[in-house]
Amino acid sequence: xxxxxxxxxxxxxxxxxxxxxxxxxxxxxxxxxxxxxxxxxxxxxxxxxxxxxxxxxxxxxxxxxxxxxxxxxxxxxxxxxxxxxxxxxxxxxxxxxxxxxxxxxxxxxxxxxxxxxxxxxxxxxxxxxxxxxxxxxxxxxxxxxxxxxxxxxxxxxxxxxxxxxxxxxxxxxxxxxxxxxxxxxx
Numbered sequence: 001x002x003x004x005x006x007x008x009x010x011x012x013x014x015x016x017x018x019x020x021x022x023x024x025x026x027x028x029x030x031x032x033x034x035x036x037x038x039x040x041x042x043x044x045x046x047x048x049x050x051x052x053x054x055x056x057x058x059x060x061x062x063x064x065x066x067x068x069x070x071x072x073x074x075x076x077x078x079x080x081x082x083x084x085x086x087x088x089x090x091x092x093x094x095x096x097x098x099x100x101x102x103x104x105x106x107x108x109x110x111x112x113x114x115x116x117x118x119x120x121x122x123x124x125x126x127x128x129x130x131x132x133x134x135x136x137x138x139x140x141x142x143x144x145x146x147x148x149x150x151x152x153x154x155x156x157x158x159x160x161x162x163x164x165x166x167x168x169x170x171x172x173x174x175x176x177x178x179x180x181x182x183x184x185x186x
């Protein structure tokens with residue numbers, strides 16, 4: 001559990017915001033356009049999970065985020081397909097469109113138009129994962145009811161939530177088992 005907390009402490013929110021331009025200002029858009037080009041080494045206009053993963057490590061230099069694979073996967077899955085891209089899209093070359101004829105590219109990749117969302121999700125899921133990791137004192141990537149109950153003061157201190165009955169709140173999160181995984185929070 002300490003690994004996630006250490007990562008969160010190493011990368012302050014300001015440093016994270018500086019590395020990941022997810023805002024809508026012209027400056028951040030320009031930085032994002034340049035980042036997308038670097039993340040997309042073959043210039044096909046869309047990113048696979050592997051390209052995103054590599055870009056986080058090699059281009060952003062965000063080892064702390066790179067080490068939080070569940071956050072990367074959740075961010076990628078949340079962003080891909082938001083803007084459905086069909087074979088009539090203006091974003092792809094004719095050769096690319098032939099390969100994807102009759103399919104929706106957005107189902108498997110993050111397009112340029114989804115890249116800002118991917119970056120915004122990365123920030124949020126990284127923060128969420130570091131909190132989850134702190135609560136998961138058993139380091140089994142699951143939070144059980146005892147770990148959850150112990151974490152209530154931390155969760156209440158973060159704001160936005162007020163837990164008065166940990167057992168009831170835990171059952172609300174996961175009705176089917178005795179522990180929940182990070183994926184249930186996303």
